[in-house]
Amino acid sequence: MTTAWFLAQLTAEQRAEIENYTLHPSGWIVMILSIGFVVGLLTWCIRRVMRESQPEKLHGQIDVDTHDAEP
Amino acid sequence: MTELPRPRDSWGTRIGVILAVTGSAVGLGNFLRFPGLAAQYEGGVFMIPYFIALLVLGLPLAWAEWAMGRYGGSRGFNSAPGIYRVLCRTRLAPYIAFPCLLVPVGIFMFYVLIEAWCLGYAWFYLTGMMSELGEQARNGMENGLLKEDVYTSFFVKFIGMAEDGASFNLSRTSALPFLAICFALNFVTIYRGLNRGIEKFCLWAMPALILCAILVLIRVLTLPNIDAGLGFMWNMRTEGESFTRQLLNGKMWLEATGQVFFTLSVGLGVIITYASYLRRDDDIALSSLTSAAGNEFCEVVLGGMIIIPAAFLFFGFGVTERVGSSFGLGFITLPIVFEQMPLGYMAGFLFFILLFLAAATSTLSMLQPAIALLEEGLGVNRKASVTILGFVTLVGALFVLYFSKDATALATFDFWVGIFFIYVIAMIQTVIFGWVLGVDKGMAELDRGAEIRVPRFIGFVLKYVAPLYLLAVFVFWIYTEIRKPEEQNTLLMTLRNPVGLMSVGFLALLAVFFLLIIAQASKRWQQLGAVSDAEVRA
Numbered sequence: 384m385t386t387a388w389f390l391a392q393l394t395a396e397q398r399a400e401i402e403n404y405t406l407h408p409s410g411w412i413v414m415i416l417s418i419g420f421v422v423g424l425l426t427w428c429i430r431r432v433m434r435e436s437q438p439e440k441l442h443g444q445i446d447v448d449t450h451d452a453e454p
Numbered sequence: 455m456t457e458l459p460r461p462r463d464s465w466g467t468r469i470g471v472i473l474a475v476t477g478s479a480v481g482l483g484n485f486l487r488f489p490g491l492a493a494q495y496e497g498g499v500f501m502i503p504y505f506i507a508l509l510v511l512g513l514p515l516a517w518a519e520w521a522m523g524r525y526g527g528s529r530g531f532n533s534a535p536g537i538y539r540v541l542c543r544t545r546l547a548p549y550i551a552f553p554c555l556l557v558p559v560g561i562f563m564f565y566v567l568i569e570a571w572c573l574g575y576a577w578f579y580l581t582g583m584m585s586e587l588g589e590q591a592r593n594g595m596e597n598g599l600l601k602e603d604v605y606t607s608f609f610v611k612f613i614g615m616a617e618d619g620a621s622f623n624l625s626r627t628s629a630l631p632f633l634a635i636c637f638a639l640n641f642v643t644i645y646r647g648l649n650r651g652i653e654k655f656c657l658w659a660m661p662a663l664i665l666c667a668i669l670v671l672i673r674v675l676t677l678p679n680i681d682a683g684l685g686f687m688w689n690m691r692t693e694g695e696s697f698t699r700q701l702l703n704g705k706m707w708l709e710a711t712g713q714v715f716f717t718l719s720v721g722l723g724v725i726i727t728y729a730s731y732l733r734r735d736d737d738i739a740l741s742s743l744t745s746a747a748g749n750e751f752c753e754v755v756l757g758g759m760i761i762i763p764a765a766f767l768f769f770g771f772g773v774t775e776r777v778g779s780s781f782g783l784g785f786i787t788l789p790i791v792f793e794q795m796p797l798g799y800m801a802g803f804l805f806f807i808l809l810f811l812a813a814a815t816s817t818l819s820m821l822q823p824a825i826a827l828l829e830e831g832l833g834v835n836r837k838a839s840v841t842i843l844g845f846v847t848l849v850g851a852l853f854v855l856y857f858s859k860d861a862t863a864l865a866t867f868d869f870w871v872g873i874f875f876i877y878v879i880a881m882i883q884t885v886i887f888g889w890v891l892g893v894d895k896g897m898a899e900l901d902r903g904a905e906i907r908v909p910r911f912i913g914f915v916l917k918y919v920a921p922l923y924l925l926a927v928f929v930f931w932i933y934t935e936i937r938k939p940e941e942q943n944t945l946l947m948t949l950r951n952p953v954g955l956m957s958v959g960f961l962a963l964l965a966v967f968f969l970l971i972i973a974q975a976s977k978r979w980q981q982l983g984a985v986s987d988a989e990v991r992a
Contacts, residue, residue, distance in 0.1 A: 405685050
């Protein structure tokens with residue numbers, strides 16, 4: 384199937400409607416802001432969830448205070 | 455501390471809970487209703503009330519529901535009646551919670567059918583039946599356009615809209631086998647429990663859903679002249695004075711608020727149950743926000759970029775006449791679009807699989823609130839509770855399937871449990887959070903274990919703004935429903951149509967069934983001392 388085949392399915396009026404129509408600057412702004420906000424929010428949330436889900440720091444022997452030196 | 459003698463389920467991982475809640479929220483509305491509304495209301499202008507409603511109503515309500523759920527869960531209750539009992543400390547409170555069971559179970563009864571339709575269409579794409587249909591439509595081409603009647607009559611026959619009982623057949627295009635598969639999938643998964651069933655299913659189903667959506671999105675975005683389609687979806691089509699008039703369109707604000715409200719699954723009775731299985735110090739603030747953000751990603755990014763831009767390329771501005779009905783858009787308009795699109799059968803298959811997964815992750819969540827009540831209210835094990843619920847929902851689903859003429863039973867169920875009682879639950883919950891539990895206590899609950907700090911003004915929003923906002927939207931909705939012409943008026947249909955009346959009667963019986971279980975549960979909790987212990991801890 385080619386592009387030409389797919390365009391041939393449209394009436395002349397519909398084709399003209401579509402060819403004369405485009406994404407305006409206002410559309411670009413709304414689209415970028417809407418998608419940017421949602422993608423930004425989701426990315427921020429996932430990063431926070433991943434960071435907070437890291438296992439807690441495991442303490443090595445050197446960190447453990449045995450209080451041996453105390454009298 | 456008296457623990458109710460029953461097996462207590464719990465979540466396995468945090469990602470699992472987030473995906474389960476996101477899966478519950480993501481449904482057909484994300485991919486069909488939202489883009490339809492945006493196209494109907496001048497594309498870009500719609501996004502202004504939509505995002506305001508999300509920030510002012512949607513997110514605060516979700517936070518409140520998560521907080522109340524975990525509050526009740528940490529005091530030993532997972533069912534909404536038990537949680538309300540702890541929150542309100544009155545004997546009547548559990549009875550007020552009956553819509554939290556009626557709504558999800560009632561919605562399940564018709565949503566599982568829609569899930570079956572999606573699975574059926576995916577199967578038809580896979581087995582070549584849709585290409586046969588395409589051939590018929592091409593043979594009857596008029597003015598260079600595919601014969602639409604072929605798709606309409608196929609859908610009408612598939613869902614049995616012509617007459618009652620028409621769906622009860624075993625022809626090649628019967629919906630019955632798909633309904634059986636969906637029922638089995640739901641009940642096998644729910645029987646396996648929260649962690650091994652719902653969570654495991656959502657852990658693979660949600661990424662699979664997003665993958666399908668991205669593949670379809672790539673196909674759509676690589677269509678010739680796609681910027682025209684994107685323009686139709688996102689352009690602010692009015693300027694100057696007419697833009698202001700459009701922005702002040704009350705109906706658009708109502709629709710945007712309703713969409714936000716339904717898409718986040720708040721007021722459904724599901725989140726409160728899901729959150730009750732969290733531990734006392736688990737984070738809910740960030741998890742709730744992540745689930746909402748995941749849902750918005752599916753709605754705005756994936757839902758907003760696929761069907762309307764693609765449909766515009768094939769129907770031009772005529773697409774606005776097709777967005778009023780989500781079913782018409784999804785099951786008649788889109789197959790015509792896929793038929794004319796290069797690689798359209800593959801895109802069609804992926805799209806209906808994605809709708810099926812979206813519906814399946816939602817229906818799974820709808821059973822858990824009733825399972826929780828049966829387990830902790832009657833003390834029965836999971837096997838028995840799943841069996842009881844399986845019987846009840848099967849009767850309901852067969853009722854909706856049988857009375858399929860003009861989809862009257864489905865429309866009546868959707869009107870009462872899919873819209874009316876959801877508003878009722880949301881209003882009850884905002885009042886409980888803001889006025890009964892109290893904002894200070896509620897916000898303290900939200901802050902416990904929180905990994906982000908929820909802004910303090912959310913308390914004010916939940917106490918004053920949200921109940922009034924909800925009430926205004928609810929009253930406006932009732933007003934517009936009453937003023938609708940007779941043929942579209944569901945309220946009148948309920949009163950005048952025998953099937954509408956029977957559907958309301960069926961829902962009333964279901965409500966009585968849950969009220970009786972709540973009565974039994976309340977007695978049991980009192981006898982076991984579970985309520986007094988929980989009140990001490992409260």
